[in-house]
Every structure is written in structure tokens, then in C-alpha cells.
Amino acid sequence: MTIAIGDTLPDVKLVKAGESGPEPVQSAEFFAGRKVALFSVPGAFTPTCSARHLPGFVDKAAELKAAGIDEIACTAVNDAFVMGAWGKANGSADVTMLSDGNGDFVKAIDLVMDGTAFGMGHRGKRFSMVVNDGVVEQLNVEAPGAFEVSSADHLLGQL
Secondary structure (H helix, E strand, O other): OOOOOOOEOOOOEEEEEEOOEEEEEEHHHHHOOOEEEEEEOOOOOOHHHHHHHHHHHHHOHHHHHHOOOOEEEEEEOOOHHHHHHHHHHHOOOOEEEEEOOOOHHHHHOOOEEEOHHHOOOEEEOOEEEEEEOOEEEEEEEOOOOOOOOOOHHHHHHHO
16 A cells, blocks of 8 residues: 555665765664655656756755754665765755665555666656654655656645
């Protein structure tokens, strides 16, 4: 069943792109005790993700934090090395890059995108959410090919 507002996120292993390399992170620990703006992209270095989605959260980081967000995180079904490189190329220290390399997180919340027709395999859908102490408070899932409701601006308007 697809994750919904009011649901607790499942506890799965993610990998944080850290300064000294990949760092395993349990999602339950990562989201515990704080308010996190999480957004998911189909792939690092892909056109909309690099030109609009990640830059929007970088640009609005201070406003999101002023509105009560403790941490901003980006996830994708890419490995931690790719997520780390993308963060260095296009991100900022304000956005934590979380690798969902095997797609375990998006499978557990039932937000998998089938990109096999484009040679991308199974990825995460484009979405954003506000997670407060592990519980989903806001959830914005894009229609296929769209970039409207998962932006930093839209999420900021919900806070």
C-alpha cells in the first residue's frame, strides 16, 4: 500500500553520501525526533532533477529551515558515490544526499517508477514530503513526467 499522510515511514537502510564516503543510515534513526523535508528524484544528473528539482531545494533551504524544517534530504535510486558527486556538482551542504541504491525505500513506501522503457530500470517516483519524527505530514507525488507539486516552492507553501 502506498504511503499516506499520517503513516510512519518504514525502517530501511539508506546510504548517506558523507564527506569520507558512504555511511549506512537506518531511516528510522534518520527521521527520528526532527522535521525533515524529503524529496525524491528519478535519477541524479537527469535533466529536470538537475535543472529544477535539486536547485529549488538548494535555493529555498533557508526559507524551509525558517519555516521549521530541521533537515532537507534528497533521495534517488542511485548509489552513494553518484549521489555524493551530484551533491558536490549541483547541491549544497544544506541538502543531505541519501542513496536508495537498491530501491528498498521506494519499494517499502510503494512509490516505484518503472523507467525500463527509457533504459533506467525501476526508480523512485518524483515526490516530496514533510516527515515529522518519522510520520508523514505532507506528501506530494508527481504524475508521470510532471514537475509541479514536488518542488521546494510547493512544499514551502504547505508549511
